[in-house]
Amino acid sequence: MTTTPTENTTPLLPGSALLVGIRSLLVWAIVASAVSAMFLRGTHQSCSGGLAANGQGFIDAGGAPTAIEPRCGSIELSPSPLLFALLAVVVIGTITRILRRAGDEDHAFRMLNNARMAIVVLTLVALAVGWIAIMTVHVDDWSSFSLYSPLPFGQFDIETWPITQR
Template sequence: MTTTTESSTPLLPGSAIIVGIRSLLIWAIVASALLATFLRGTHASCSGGLTPDGRGFLGPDGAPTDVEPRCGMVTLSPSPLLFLLLALIVIGTITRILRRAEDEDHAFRILNNARMAIIVLSLVALAVGWIAIMTVRVDDWSSYSLFSPLPFGQFDVDTSLYTER
């Protein structure tokens, strides 16, 4: 009587690599969702206001003026380039595995390096974006300059007159 033993090999050759690629895609999607959620911020201010009687305007220094003060708001959001970089990491990793991987261990090292690149890129983007929005200080909305956190984030600047608020 002969007995057959079941093979411990997977049904599909290379399925372990496919699982690794699926894991990399999940990491990239989760990183994109976290960046879209947490890489946000706003800063708003007005350089002046109304006089106590409501007929005139005050300048940034609190002195009465005839010039209507400007208000503004800076909004930070993730840059589309950041999501493009994450997609390029995934596509580049798959291409590199197809062209250069000599065996499964080499392919797994490439996947692990790509996973670390996604983590580092996401952490750097969060840090740069948060530093950029925290350092925004605008006292005069008629002329200002901002540190642009590209390719990690982008600023949207909206200015208006005080009475338009």
């Protein structure tokens, strides 16, 4: 007498495959946040002049003597909190859309895959925009300058000081 084992093809919990997909989406968002926090960084520091060779005055960025003390400055790029908020909106918005509009599991899985792709694209665009923003920074005069902000992907922290302070 031989017995054939019966296969149980139903999951232990109805909808568990969808829960796995949502967990995967959350993991992608957390990894994207960590990648952004680690790699969306950069600094630029310079002085727009210096001290004269005799120590009795200052020179400007062009090397001409001046009585005005030159300024130095630094710009630091970091991820914007808006980037993390956008990643959270993608996750929460996808879960909400699944609850409201998904007719079946296949439709829900397509929504999850699209959200994962949106997270990847958003992270890559943020990295590219941030790196381009910090690499193109060039400040000749720290007393008056303007920068293009990489918002909502990154933010600049700008600090200036007189040349004799550091």
